[in-house]
Amino acid sequence: MTEFTLIPSAGTAAVDAPFTGRHLIDGTWQDSADGRTFERRSPSHGVLVSRSALAGADETEAAIAAARRAFDAGCWSRSSGKDRATLLLKVADLIDARREEIARIEVLESGKPIAQARAEIEGAADIWRYAAALARTLHGDSHNSLGADMLGLVLKEPIGVVSIITPWNFPFLIVSQKLPFALAAGCTCVVKPSELTPSTTVMLGEMLIEAGLPAGVVNIVLGYGDPVGALMSEHTAVDMVTFTGSTGVGKAITAAASGTLKKVALELGGKNPQVVFPDADLDQAADAITFGVYFNAGECCNSGSRIIVHEDIARDLVSRVVELSRRVPFGDPLDEATKVGAIISDAHQAKIDGYVKDAASAGAEVQLGGGEMEVPGLPGRFYQPTVVSGVTPDMAIAREEVFGPVLSVLTFRTMDEALALANGAAYGLSAGVWSDSVHTCLEFSRRVQAGTVWTNTWMDGFAELPFGGVKESGSGRELGRYGIEEFLEVKTVQMRIGRTRQAWVAAD
Structure with a gap:
């Protein structure tokens, strides 16, 4: 099973x-x-x-x-x-x-x-x-x-x-x-x-x-x-x-x-961070993080592919995301119930898997997934929903665009540390912040280097609002x-x- x-x-x-x-x-x-x-x-x-x-x-x-x-x-x-x-x-x-x-x-x-x-x-x-x-x-x-x-x-x-x-x-x-x-x-x-x-x-x-x-x-x-x-x-x-x-x-x-x-x-491309502060609604954050990393099988420039979570709540949040990840319907794209489909090509699947394997070799912990997945009755290529914790900023999985259903988890203690991690990547497409404090959300939004910032949500979009990035x-x-x-x-x-x-x- x-x-x-x-x-x-x-x-x-x-x-x-x-x-x-x-x-x-x-x-x-x-x-x-x-x-x-x-x-x-x-x-x-x-x-x-x-x-x-x-x-x-x-x-x-x-x-x-x-x-x-x-x-x-x-x-x-x-x-x-x-x-x-x-x-x-x-x-x-x-x-x-x-x-x-x-x-x-x-x-x-x-x-x-x-x-x-x-x-x-x-x-x-x-x-x-x-x-x-x-x-x-x-x-x-x-x-x-x-x-x-x-x-x-x-x-x-x-x-x-x-x-x-x-x-x-x-x-x-x-x-x-x-x-x-x-x-x-x-x-x-x-x-x-x-x-x-x-x-x-x-x-x-x-x-x-x-x-x-x-x-x-x-x-x-x-x-x-x-x-x-x-x-x-x-x-x-x-x-x-x-x-x-x-x-x-x-x-x-x-x-x-x-x-x-x-x-x-x-x-x-993007290596889009979501920063989660201790006063965040963890149920809302966990659901949005799960959506953000698995939407379109992670083959999305706006993928919420890394979370930067406060040390005090990291274990709790990761456990919630892992549990939700197990419940996300992966499989036949023509089935109305499916939320995550196939990977675009064999070469891309191998690239995704390489990032996960390299992170594990470097000391990160694969909490869930980390490999190819067979779907009954389908010959196509699918990748398991994957959560990798213990990621450090020097790892490729923390800096480079994986473009697959893979979540990297980093931790922080202070606002300045969170912003340093968020802004440390070469990319600057989008970012997110989770906190009940409007002051925290505004400070983060003004200091993060990104073309779009979501506060207490992820990947909402409207034709009226501009979209694009900074840096690479x-x-x-x-x-x-x-x-x-x-x-x-x-x-x-x-x-x-x-x-x-x-x-x-x-x-x-």
């Missing part, structure tokens, strides 16, 4: 035919010129989910050229906010109408639970609607305090052609945190989804066409980082790159983009009104009223 809560195969993973993905270039669906394709098998069920066209340099060049022509022609870049908003709202409605279809493909390609996938698709539609509101309220500024003969205008204009490169862990949600804001600003785009989860982005392309988006405004290229992502990052016709993924790849994109000094926006967690912001600002250039216009300019050269 296992000490974990396992959900066996529901027997519902049959695929009538693999999803066929093609490139969207200048308004038409195209195969690769050389006929090459790549396949994706489900990491949970082993079935063939999709077969997609594999792009090379030619397809990428064509997509970038189409986006450039569309932007320069002005059919979208000079359209009204009303027209842009109307189209974005149509897309949101189409997403809602196809929610179940999108969610199922996403589950099979990524291994995430079906209930979670549905919620993400619903959240994506909400983001498209929020971006539509921004399209209609976008405006610049005017300055009429420059003197009787001068008027100053500050215009906000679309930055141009944007390369959007998205990851495999939240393929539909993350493209929806970028693309609608770029479109609301008036940009044209080239999108490259991860080769591990390409299909829902293709579905989004279908919805954009159905909604009436002009040809060339959004182009989708399917393939690998080399050559597709690299060319999208360095091309002279691209004005901006926005990327979500690993810090290592983010640095490579920044280097590739530096040749043209194009703008780069990055949402990268990236640059720029998504969502909120800041989300559209990323895709805008500011232009100053100075207007002299009447013939009032004083001559520089004296008249004869």
Whole structure:
């Protein structure tokens, strides 16, 4: 008998035919010129989910050229906010109408639970609607305090052609945190989804066409980082790159983009701490910690992958988290009861396990889990819910992004010590603090180095609030009104009223 809560195969993973993905270039669906394709098998069920066209340099060049022509022609870049908003709202409605279809493909390609996938698709539609509101309220500024003969205008204009490169862990949600804001600003785009989860982005392309988006405004290229992502990052016709993924790849994109000094926006990794003080509600904290580390199998930049807990309550809190961890339903992602699904690939599973084994060898104590897990009836790859205590700041598991269902536990005595541990990592995406004292929460929130701070909760999210990191967690912001600002250039216009300019050269 296992000490974990396992959900066996529901027997519902049959695929009538693999999803066929093609490139969207200048308004038409195209195969690769050389006929090459790549396949994706489900990491949970082993079935063939999709077969997609594999792009090379030619397809990428064509997509970038189409986006450039569309932007320069002005059919979208000079359209009204009303027209842009109307189209974005149509897309949101189409997403809602196809929610179940999108969610199922996403589950099979990524291994995430079906209930979670549905919620993400619903959240994506909400983001498209929020971006539509921004399209209609976008405006610049005017300055009429420059003197009787001068008027100053500050215009906000679309930055141009944007390369959007998205990851495999939240393929539909993350493209929806970028693309609608770029479109609301008036940009044209080239999108490259991860080769591990390409299909829902293709579905989004279908919805954009159905909604009436002009040809060339959004182009989708399917393939690998080399050559597709690299060319999208360095091309002279691209004005901006926005990327979500690993810090290592983010640095490579920044280097590739530096040749043209194009703008780069990055949402990268995290080693996100939750600091728990002695006066915290431990039941609430334990539940949120459990959610934070196992959500999306820990394959989440916002994963609450390390807790920094006061020594006086550490044993109590860890025991509560271990008990809750045993009760979290791991297993078949297509079962409605499942909360944690499969790991994305064999290589990633091995990487996760390596961090745990290295920590144990260095003296940490594995309180729960620490190995691969078999789920009845499923051939896929799963990892046990894992809690590692006795972690010290020098261990890799305390500093590096594991990106799996693994919780590291460190302890502290004082606020200063807790902040030193929290800020000691190279990352700065998000952080959390648990205390009944508003003074403790505010002091921690002001001193911690993170783009988002949660107090007495974890990973709540709203379209209205910006998201992004500091340090090696990236640059720029998504969502909120800041989300559209990323895709805008500011232009100053100075207007002299009447013939009032004083001559520089004296008249004869």
